[in-house]
Amino acid sequence: MDAANPTLLDMSDLRGRFAGRADLLRRVIKIFDEQTPQLLARLRHAFRRGDAQTVEFTAHTLKGSFAQLGAQITAGLASQLEEAARVSAPGRSEAVLKELEAQASQVRRILNDLANSPDV
Amino acid sequence: MKILVADDELVSRTLIENYLQYWGYIPVCVTHGKEALEALKAPEAPAMAILDWMMPYMSGPEVCQAVQKMQKPIPPYLILVTSKADKRDIVRGLQAGAQDYVTKPYDVNELQARVDVGRRMVQLQQLLAQRIGELEEATRQIRQLHGLLPICCKCKKVRADDGYWSEVETYISRHTDTKFSHSYCPDCYQVTMAELTRKEPGIAA
Numbered sequence: 001m002d003a004a005n006p007t008l009l010d011m012s013d014l015r016g017r018f019a020g021r022a023d024l025l026r027r028v029i030k031i032f033d034e035q036t037p038q039l040l041a042r043l044r045h046a047f048r049r050g051d052a053q054t055v056e057f058t059a060h061t062l063k064g065s066f067a068q069l070g071a072q073i074t075a076g077l078a079s080q081l082e083e084a085a086r087v088s089a090p091g092r093s094e095a096v097l098k099e100l101e102a103q104a105s106q107v108r109r110i111l112n113d114l115a116n117s118p119d120v
Numbered sequence: 121m122k123i124l125v126a127d128d129e130l131v132s133r134t135l136i137e138n139y140l141q142y143w144g145y146i147p148v149c150v151t152h153g154k155e156a157l158e159a160l161k162a163p164e165a166p167a168m169a170i171l172d173w174m175m176p177y178m179s180g181p182e183v184c185q186a187v188q189k190m191q192k193p194i195p196p197y198l199i200l201v202t203s204k205a206d207k208r209d210i211v212r213g214l215q216a217g218a219q220d221y222v223t224k225p226y227d228v229n230e231l232q233a234r235v236d237v238g239r240r241m242v243q244l245q246q247l248l249a250q251r252i253g254e255l256e257e258a259t260r261q262i263r264q265l266h267g268l269l270p271i272c273c274k275c276k277k278v279r280a281d282d283g284y285w286s287e288v289e290t291y292i293s294r295h296t297d298t299k300f301s302h303s304y305c306p307d308c309y310q311v312t313m314a315e316l317t318r319k320e321p322g323i324a325a
Contacts, residue, residue, distance in 0.1 A: 017228055024138050031130050060174050064203055065131040067225040079203075 007073075008103055009110050014070035022120040029115040032065055033108055039065075040101055043081070047097055056085035062100075069111060074103040121239055122146045124169035126156035126183070127201070128176055132224070136170055136201075136231075143232055145239075153178025157186050160196055167194070167242045168235070173202035173213065184217035194245050197238040201226065265295055 018025040039062050046054035063078035077100040084093045114120060123145045127133040133149055140147040148166055150156050154177040160169060171180035178186070180200045187196060200213045203224040213221050219241070220234055269291075270279040277285040280294070289300045304312060 013225075017225075021138075021142075024135070027138075028131050028134055031134055035130055057174065057176075060203070061129045064129050064172075064224050067203060068131050068135060070225075072225075 005106055006110060008071055008107050009114075010070040010072060014114075017070075018120075025120055026115045028069065029111045032069055033112060036062070036065070036104055036108060040104055044097065044101075047094075052085045052088045056082050059085060062104075066104075066107065069107075071103075071107045074100065074107050077103060121168065121242070122148055122164075122166035123235070124156060124159050124166040124171075124196075125149045126151075126153065126159075126169065126175060126180070127172040128152055128174075129172070132172065132201070139228060139231065140235070143235065145235070152176040153180065153183045156183050160187055161190065166196065167246075168197040168199070168238045170199045170201055170235070171218070173200055173209075181213050181216035181218070184213070188217040194242070194249055197242050199234060199238060261295055 014025070039058055043055060043058040043062065046058060059078045059082035063075045063082060066072070066075035066078060077096055080096050081093050081100065084096070123140055125133055125136050125140065125147050126149075127136065128151050133151070137147045137149055148159060150159055153171075153175040156169065156171060156175070157178060159165060160183070169183075171183055173180040175183075180202070184198050184200070187198065198218045198220075200218040200221040201224060202209065202213065202221060210221055220238065222231055222234055271277070271288070272285065276288055278288050278291045280286050280291050286294075292298050293300065
């Protein structure tokens with residue numbers, strides 16, 4: 001397994017927003033870890049079916065949760081998929097979707113490491 | 121104060137729910153726009169709502185429009201949360217009836233400040249509504265004093281709002297701040313003195 005790219009997460013933003021609220025950060029990381037694979041599966045399925053509306057909606061949801069947890073670069077990829085789906089051209093974004101899936105697993109790993117670290 | 125949180129995305133909803141609790145509010149969470157509208161229609165509806173823009177069944181702006189049509193005496197204070205930072209979208213959200221908006225990812229302190237502004241606005245509206253109620257009651261009473269008042273042509277008692285007959289000074293005292301000091305007018309003085317003189321001839325001296 002490749003090492004996660006730490007630059008995918010803006011740690012200073014995350015620590016700033018959750019200062020003194022380590023419990024809350026651990027809780028939302030757990031939620032994020034559980035919901036992200038489901039959302040990605042829904043996104044992939046809608047993408048295969050050419051269901052632009054579901055791609056747009058699911059990409060938007062992913063964008064919001066990545067952004068809330070300081071993963072702005074990955075949120076940007078979700079935003080690209082959302083925009084492409086809005087103009088009804090999700091099929092052209094296969095490479096973006098693959099990159100989003102790859103980054104999402106890295107972001108999950110970094111966040112899980114953070115949640116398990118004693119100095120959250 | 122209860123605040124409705126409407127967001128289909130669990131991370132964002134959990135965050136707002138917890139922040140609101142930290143700040144002393146009571147969050148009421150729902151997961152889509154239709155549920156949000158139902159909650160805002162309820163008799164004990166939250167006075168403020170934080171609505172995500174994109175939600176299943178009804179979007180945040182659609183909820184705002186539906187709330188505007190409800191024409192509540194004190195409409196809820198609506199904050200749209202959106203990752204749409206485009207100025208045209210923000211204008212569209214405000215035109216739909218939202219009072220404010222925050223963009224994702226939001227700054228926690230900014231969100232708190234905006235929620236606090238909402239609380240002050242709601243409290244101000246509630247105070248104004250209470251004052252208007254008091255003024256309407258006062259106006260009703262003044263109108264009543266201007267209206268037709270049944271009065272007995274013999275004893276001069278008047279029939280009050282409760283249907284009971286009372287002395288005219290009692291009625292006026294109850295409906296105004298007027299206090300009565302009793303005395304004789306010149307005509308009545310003459311009549312009364314004449315009666316007394318007739319009954320007790322020596323009294324005039």
